[in-house]
Amino acid sequence: MIRFQRSIRSARGKGLEATQWAKEVTEYINGKHPETRVQAFSPRFGDISTIVWQVDLSDLAALDKFQQGLNADEGYWAMIKKSSDLFSEGSVNDTVFESM
Numbered sequence: 001m002i003r004f005q006r007s008i009r010s011a012r013g014k015g016l017e018a019t020q021w022a023k024e025v026t027e028y029i030n031g032k033h034p035e036t037r038v039q040a041f042s043p044r045f046g047d048i049s050t051i052v053w054q055v056d057l058s059d060l061a062a063l064d065k066f067q068q069g070l071n072a073d074e075g076y077w078a079m080i081k082k083s084s085d086l087f088s089e090g091s092v093n094d095t096v097f098e099s100m
Helices: 014-032 058-072 074-082
Strands: 002-009 037-039 050-057 091-099
Touching: 002 058, 014 050, 014 074, 037 091, 050 058
Parallel strands: none
Antiparallel strands: 002 050, 002 091, 037 050
């Protein structure tokens, strides 16, 4: 199993808006790409300005297919453009985990 995780920090004063946007983009992805199930998380402790998305996939080929689907999705990119002022520049962090 492969777990893809993306995290990002909301911009100062934009936490509520960023959280709402994160919920909307998660619902959009899950509705448009039903072969995957993206989940959004926020920390209970630590840097509470962080938003994390995770999706579990069978293998790296499935991750590649998922990412290609998002890259070709104009609705997804329109949502991304709307979020440009909600997050701290340079705060995106992508991680890929492999089960042991």
